[in-house]
Amino acid sequence: MPLEILLVLVVGGIAGITLLLHLSGRSRLRVLSPELAWSEWLRHAPDDAIIDVTVAHDGHAALIRTESGNGLLWSFGADTVARHLLDFDLLDHPQGFEVQFHDFGTPKAIIHLDERERRHWQHLMEPA
């Protein structure tokens, strides 16, 4: 196949499919409830015993306290990603916090919090 035609097909195909998915509402983030956050955490970390779950007001992140330490669960497109809070930096962000994980495959998560939540979450996320 001529390279020019292949290039047009690939670029046009990606652009067209992207547009179709976005315009049909497939860009929405997963919204978490406490029950969903609980079950999603156990999906990612089935060996954990959860103590309690705190879901951010925007529903896109949850702080999970477990018997083996704290963890962060956050919306990742239509799904979720979870990490134990072991090796991380907590940075201020205009909309809440930025958590940096020192992991090339999961570099960071931005948690959107209002002022009241921010203080509460900071307290919860401080190392024991």
Place this chain on the structure above:
Amino acid sequence: MTDHVTFPDAVQWAVPFFIAAILAEFLWIAVKGRGGRYETRDAVTSLIMGAGNIASGFLLGFIAYAFFMWLWQITPLNLGTSIPVILLCFVLDDFRYYWVHRFGHRIRWVWASHVNHHSSQHYNLTTALRQTWTYTFTFMMVVRAPLILLGFHPAMVLFVGGLNLIYQFWIHTEAIGKMPRWFEAVMNTPSHHRAHHGRNARYLDCNYAGVFIIWDKLFGTFVPEQEDDRVDYGLVHNIGTFNPLRVAFHEWVGIWRDATQPGLTMRQRLAYCFAPPGYSHDGSRDNSEQIKAKHLDRHPEDRGTPGFEQFDTKQPNTQAKQA
């Protein structure tokens, strides 16, 4: 031997079909309200990974091809290009694919290339295109050497390899349940391959087949999809990025960081490169056997069921062994 043989690049010619099939699957899901899920950034990442795979073929494909042509020059055998020879080459290359794919899940160096194909939590036709950019660096091209030394022309070997990949495109879907029983018995199908993409303990390291599922049945790696254990797609530790560069290289970076940390023996450094994924020198991670054993501690009722046959049904609470 230097005779000139050419075959079309089947994967490139299949690109229009890939795009049309993705649109058809999306519309099917949208109309029926079942049969899979699509998410914009996930799908775009998969498509860019597919485009990058083609680009890496243009940039690095000459390395494998030069190696194959060197083999072709030294072999005294030439089976020609008749239809039966092409069919035989297709079957033998699928056998080659089974082993390369198995190595891809059991040797971290090869997994570093293959992991991106499993990095989506979705399973649709775009997932099929989420392909590696770094296959050349695994050196798995050597597994094709016997085919060329047996007298199959390198161009033919690459052609049937392309057909193999095209076959595997359509099985990346939840829109198809089960195929007819005879087909499920012999061929790789959406059901078999869904199980392969599962991060559930039951489905780890199973169903490596490309086209013919018989290889898994022959070598004891076949696990049928279970109605009561819905496949959870993705990685044991799902990544949190849609950035194609991070998707393509994250495991290579992980190998580098693990193998170069201070205080390790040479054996431990090599194990971080070549042991099965999940190896750690300090027992801080689990490999697939340990994940299965832990699952059985939580769910002893699954002992002896598909995917857990290797665990003795008479010994509950088996302790996980460190690799």
